[in-house]
Amino acid sequence: MSEEEGFGMALVEAMFYHVPVVAYESGAVPETLGGSGVLLPTCKPDEIAEVLDSVIRNPATREQIITGQLRRVESFIESKPRRELIRVLESIQK
DSSP states (O other), X not given: OXXXXXXXXXXXXXXXXXXXOEEEXXXXXHHHHTTOSEEESSOOHHHHHHHHHHHXXXXXXXXXXXXXXXXXXXXXOOHHHHHHHHHHHHHHHO
């Protein structure tokens, strides 16, 4: 959990790959997530563990987070660059 994060490409990549994002609310993280994912106001280990446990154990919550994140990822990408990014990411995934 970084306390000094600019635009988080790692966050966008996680969202693209359907990984629920739980992040510290600092830097450009709130703008990057755009209301998707889970923002934590502090980096207290107990609070982080509680949120992660909830995301892991609650499939409906996890799916709701992922759905919102996918909408957010789509908002970053125009059609042609989007297709190219998807092609590149899928080639890396193989």
